[in-house]
Amino acid sequence: YSHVINGLKDIDPDLLVFYNYPKQIRASIYSTNMIESFNNVIKRKAKPKAEFPTEQSLDAFIGIQAMSYNDRYFNRIHKGFGQVQDTLESYFE
Template structure:
């Protein structure tokens, strides 16, 4: 179904956006991996608000510092900021038990069976 929709997109917009559409067509095998997952997992993949918020908070911490003496000092600062940021996370992922179960099926080798 997604491939049919991609063909429709190509026939309608290829003249105006050929580079972008050709990129999708040429990389379809990798891009279509997304459709192998259930809807709940796909929602986690395409919902980037939490990652954007996290990155914004890290940028806020480093914004006032233009130079770090070493790479380690930057990493330490980001680590400490991450510790503070994650303390404020209170919102749960909707249907997390279902999402976790699906992730454990798709990525069985990465899950500790006692953690589920």
């Protein structure tokens, strides 16, 4: 499997940076579930409006939805993050 190993050596180091974090949170880091969930909220709430009169009104709508989403999940601790909170805080000191 030398061609596979050589291919792995050529990978940009930033691509696999999530391996530097504790194992408990890696799945949350590389998963897109939270992004997909937010996109579904936007689609569901924008559908009844069908058309926005200006680009600024669409930007404002998405901004309001993002702030609402952040407020709703502000105190939520994502899977695994509660177990390694001290470790993560030490990374950013």
